[in-house]
Amino acid sequence: MIGLEAVQAREDEAWHQGAAKAARAFKQNESVPLDKVVIATGTVDGRVTRVDRGALHLRDNEGNVYQLRIDKQSRGRRQGHNVPLRQLEEGTQVRASFDLVGGHSIARDVEIRR
Numbered sequence: 001m002i003g004l005e006a007v008q009a010r011e012d013e014a015w016h017q018g019a020a021k022a023a024r025a026f027k028q029n030e031s032v033p034l035d036k037v038v039i040a041t042g043t044v045d046g047r048v049t050r051v052d053r054g055a056l057h058l059r060d061n062e063g064n065v066y067q068l069r070i071d072k073q074s075r076g077r078r079q080g081h082n083v084p085l086r087q088l089e090e091g092t093q094v095r096a097s098f099d100l101v102g103g104h105s106i107a108r109d110v111e112i113r114r
Contacts, residue, residue, distance in 0.1 A: 040100040041108075048092040056085055056107055058096060068098050068107035078112040085110055 044066050046058040056074075058066045068074075076083035085107065088094070093113040098105045 036101065038099045038101055041097065042100070042105075043095060043097045045095045045113075046093075048088050048090055048094060050090065051086055051088050053086075056088065056096070056110065058094065066096075066098075066105060068096060068105050068110075070107050074107040074110070076110045076112060083112055088112070 044058060044060055044064075046060040046064075046066065048056065049059050049065070050057040054070055056068045056070055058068065060066070070085050074085055076085040076088065088110075094110050095113060096110045097108045099108055100106075
């Protein structure tokens with residue numbers, strides 16, 4: 001068992017810090033800073049609503065909006081070829097995997113569906 005302080009954030013810290021402590025304790029790697037610990041992963045199917053300097057904005061079929069940050073590990077793929085994410089256009093259909101890190105969703109693999 002991990003201990004309550006690793007599972008639940010203290011009152012003076014953000015919710016994602018408590019989750020990061022639990023994830024880090026589970027992996028037994030105390031050297032990773034909390035703001036770099038992957039708390040969860042996910043996948044979303046949707047359409048691009050906007051691409052700006054550091055983020056990809058998507059809307060799924062249920063109307064949920066996702067803002068996925070783009071970093072050096074984020075990559076776009078279309079039919080097996082790399083595609084720069086910053087060049088995606090509004091309305092492009094994608095399936096995006098992402099990591100929840102430090103309270104932010106970070107794009108990992110974005111597959112263009114057209």
